[in-house]
Amino acid sequence: ILVVNKNNPIHSLKRSVVKKIFLGKKSFWDNGHRIEVFLQTETKLHKSFVSEEVKKSPRQFKMYWRRELYSGTGLPPQKKDSDKTLKAEIAANPNAIGYINADSIDDKVKWVRIID
Secondary structure, eight states: OEEEETTOOOOEEEHHHHHHHHTTSOOBOTTSOBOEEEEEOSSHHHHHHIIIIIOSOHHHHHHHHHHHHHHTSOOOOEEESSHHHHHHHHHHOTTEEEEOOGGGOOTTEEEEEEEO
């Protein structure tokens, strides 16, 4: 599930906006603060999220960010190795967004509904 810092005013995001955020095409929240994107790689959750929400395979996603980085047009999302470390980053950063397994949700972060 998609999560943000509990102080972020966002409650839902359109699927198209989520895709733009994770591809670096939307870099700022509506309040003008830079969005900090976190993800987990090499997990079933990553494969599922990238496939369903970004419409890319994990390999395509990785290659996309490699091209963006080398061309100087974007900074890739920050990688974390577990729900626990990702939640800690998001809880500490009011501008952060990421995804975790549904059974890991707690009061440290806020769930964001993805709408069509």
